[in-house]
Amino acid sequence: MISRVENxxxxxxxxxxxxxxxxxxGVWVGALTxxxxxxxxxxxxVAVGAHLVGxxxxxxxxxxxxxxxxxFSVGGAFFSFVAAGWVAARVAGxxxxxxxxxxxxxxWLVAIPLLLAVTALGGRSVLGPWYGGLAGTPxxxxxxxxxxxxxxxxxxxxxxxxxxxxxxxxxxxGALTxxLLGLVGSVIGGWMASGEPMHFAHYYARxxxxxxxxxxxxx
Amino acid sequence: MRNTFGYVILWLMGxxxxxxxxxxxxxxxxxx
Numbered sequence: 411m412i413s414r415v416e417n418x419x420x421x422x423x424x425x426x427x428x429x430x431x432x433x434x435x436g437v438w439v440g441a442l443t444x445x446x447x448x449x450x451x452x453x454x455x456v457a458v459g460a461h462l463v464g465x466x467x468x469x470x471x472x473x474x475x476x477x478x479x480x481x482f483s484v485g486g487a488f489f490s491f492v493a494a495g496w497v498a499a500r501v502a503g504x505x506x507x508x509x510x511x512x513x514x515x516x517x518w519l520v521a522i523p524l525l526l527a528v529t530a531l532g533g534r535s536v537l538g539p540w541y542g543g544l545a546g547t548p549x550x551x552x553x554x555x556x557x558x559x560x561x562x563x564x565x566x567x568x569x570x571x572x573x574x575x576x577x578x579x580x581x582x583x584g585a586l587t588x589x590l591l592g593l594v595g596s597v598i599g600g601w602m603a604s605g606e607p608m609h610f611a612h613y614y615a616r617x618x619x620x621x622x623x624x625x626x627x628x629x
Numbered sequence: 630m631r632n633t634f635g636y637v638i639l640w641l642m643g644x645x646x647x648x649x650x651x652x653x654x655x656x657x658x659x660x661x
Contacts, residue, residue: 477649477653480649480652481649484645484648484649484652485645488644488645488648489641489645492641587648587652591644591645591648594644595644598640598641598644601640602637602640602641607633607636608633608636608637608639608640609633609636
């Protein structure tokens with residue numbers, strides 16, 4: 411009987427690629443779940459009066475942005491993507507934590523360009539003001555740039571310029587927070603869907619019980 | 630080994646509540 415110890419010194423270089431399969435069905439359904447969740451939470455927030463709607467929904471000052479609005483924004487961003495990650499991993503049928511989390515985060519990746527498109531088309535009033543930071547102006551509706559830049563020569567013009575700066579910075583901060591919360595949520599959702607225990611001690615124990623890299627092969 | 634309900638609730642409640650707490654602390658510190 412031939413026995414061979416395979417370890418770091420004897421293992422051949424990895425000539426063959428070991429792909430990590432991606433279930434695009436799960437990813438797409440997950441991304442759409444995130445959008446649906448954001449729309450539903452956003453509409454509830456508008457209905458209960460947490461989010462302001464109207465011609466000017468710019469966040470000029472955080473003091474105007476109440477704690478209820480913050481709670482809806484945080485909860486909507488997080489739980490929509492938890493649902494997205496859960497759905498992505500469940501549709502893919504993954505029973506292991508790491509690829510399930512990966513699918514959750516890929517669903518988040520797919521949802522980002524969808525969110526950019528939706529906010530550019532006016533979805534800010536439905537999704538909530540935090541996602542307003544993602545809204546660009548479509549090229550086909552942009553006004554031509556003026557020949558000379560306006561110089562703030564009086565107090566009104568200076569205040570207008572400061573408001574514009576704040577209205578750019580605050581939604582950008584909100585959108586950044588919402589997107590990062592979404593990433594955390596999608597990973598947590600995927601982890602939850604895998605069915606593996608959500609505490610780290612399990613993974614240390616699992617690593618010890620699974621086959622180590624240095625194994626004795628007996629053909 | 631099945632997932633335990635307590636840890637799921639811990640993660641799902643802990644992250645948004647921690648975020649809200651952080652936002653509140655920052656808003657108090659900044660003072661607006």
